Amino acid sequence: MSRHPLATNTNFRLLFGGSTVSMFGDQFTLVALPWLVLKLTGDPGALGLVLATMAVPRAVFMLIGGAVVDRFSARAVLLLARTANAVMVAALAAMVLTGAISMPWVYVLALGIGLATAFAYPASSALLPAVIEPQQLAQANGAMMGMRQLSMFIGPALAGVVIGTGAHAPTAGSALADARGLGWAFAIDAASFGASLLSLALIRVPAAAKRAPSQHGVFGQVLGGLRGIAADPPLRAFMLYAAVVSLFVGGPTQVGLPVLADMRLDHGATSLGIVMAASGGGMLLGGLFSGAVAKLVRGHLGAMILSFDACIGLALVGLAGVHSTVLAAVLLGLTGLLGGIVQITLVSWIQRRVPREMLGRTMSVLMFTFLGLGPLSAAGVGALLKVISLPALFVAAGLTLTAIALGCLTSPALRGIRAQDAVPQVA
Known part of the structure; x- marks a missing residue:
């Protein structure tokens, strides 16, 4: 029996293996960092500021990162970015375990992690093709x-368990109750970066895939990428929609979920890990079902995204009355399921639609909308939680998402996006 073509591609096996280890490691920091801030300060406002500190360099340099990837080697850029991430996460682990961690250091390392990530995301997306x-x-x-x-x-879920093992057990020289578990979580992520770097070092990009040097500077390339998106009506419409959703919904959920676990759920960091795992599990199922659903809706990707986002907004409203980890997990699992259904067809649509020499910049804009703008609103959300309740935050975020999605269903540019439209339309 013949092997699948992807299985015989050594470069893909290396990229897939290293990325897999790194993906699992990333989840430990995604749970541990907000929990660390809440344990150090007890202040949702501080959590919002930390998320914003990561997001500002990520947002500012994301577009530049895409242009750098298009100008140089995606593999080299990814190697440098992940090396920087490994060093900073390892430093975070060491400081937490030795009791040297303090909020100024959290801000400094969050800033560095955000900057490195701005280059890693577009490089990773451009390396696969x-x-x-x-x-x-x-x-x-x-x-x-x-x-x-x-x-x-x-x-x-694993991160929540690891952090939970150190709960109420301060390490020597540290007054932080969960220091041991938090330190282990960061150390696991740092180790995962090491495995990813080894696989990247072994990858050899075919000569035909290398890009010719550009006659324009980095900023000229950034502007060229933005002009390319602006000239493609369906792509432009989706990018604008994603930006609005990220601004008004991304921040409230990123701050609200850790605060929900800390204040209202029954198992602390373990509850946070469980609800985040439920969201990921829903996305996994959604990815598995995405092909069947795309056929069911006959490829009407735009209408599907907007309809599903309207439902996700209602699920977020439901979080306002949650006090149970199980119920929160059910609601987050639903949002993950609906979100996961559209992701594979959407990213593949963009990668097929955009010319190879523009792909790094285009993917950096997409990631800018998802990963840069949302956390920028987190600082404001953290401050907002000082004057409004957590349930009011979820109600406002959920209803805003539903209203935006339903309103955009009236836009032919968004509603008419089809999954199989791989050839750019003329503006």
């Missing part, structure tokens, strides 16, 4: 996204 054939993109994205969703299902 460089090591496989174009007709294998959908399958490769399915494998990568499926593993990411699996990591989001298993990783947070």
Whole structure:
């Protein structure tokens, strides 16, 4: 029996293996960092500021990172960015375990992690098409996204357990109750970066996939990427929609979920890990069902995204009355399921639609909307929680998302986006 073409591609196996280890490691920091801030300060406002401290350099340099990837080697950029991340997460682990951690250091390291991530995300997205054939993109994205969703299902739960083992057991020289578990969580993530770096060092990008040097500077390339998106009406409309959703919903959920686990759920950090795992599990199932659902809706990706986002908003409203970890997990699992259904077809659609020489910049804009703008609103949300209740925050965020999605259903540019439209339309 012949092996699957992707399984015979050494570069893809290395990229997939290293990325898998790194994805699982990332989940430990995603749970541990907000928990660390809440344990150090007890202040949702401080959590919002830390998330914003990561988001500002990520947002500012995300577009530049995409241009750098298009100008140089995606593999080299990814190696440098992940090396920087490994060093900073390892430093975080050491400071927590030795009791040297303090909020100024958290801000400094969060700033550095955000800056490195701004280059890592577009580099990772651009490297995949460089090591496989174009007709294998959908399958490769399915494998990568499926593993990411699996990591989001298993990783947070494991992180919650690891952090929980150190609960109320301060390390020597530290008054932080969960220091031991938090330190272990950061150390696991640092080790995962090491495995990823080893796999990247072994990857060899085919000569045909290397880009010719550009005659324009980095900022000129950034502007060129933005002009390319602006000239593609469906792509432009989706980017604007994603930006609005991230601003008004991303911040409230990123701050609200850790605060919910700390103040209202019954198992602290373990509850946070469980609800994040439920979201990841829902995304995993959504990814598995995405092909069948796309056929069911006959490829009407735009209408599907907007309809599902409207339902996700109502699920967020439901979080306002939650006091049970199980019920919170059910609601987050639902939001993950609906969100996961659209992701594989959406990213593959963009990767097929955009010319290879523009892909790094285009993916950096997409990641800017998802990963840069949302946390920027987190600082404001943290301050807002000092004057409004947590339930009011979830109600406002959920109803805003539902209203935006339903309103955008009236836009032909968004509603008419189809999953199979791989050829750019003329503006």
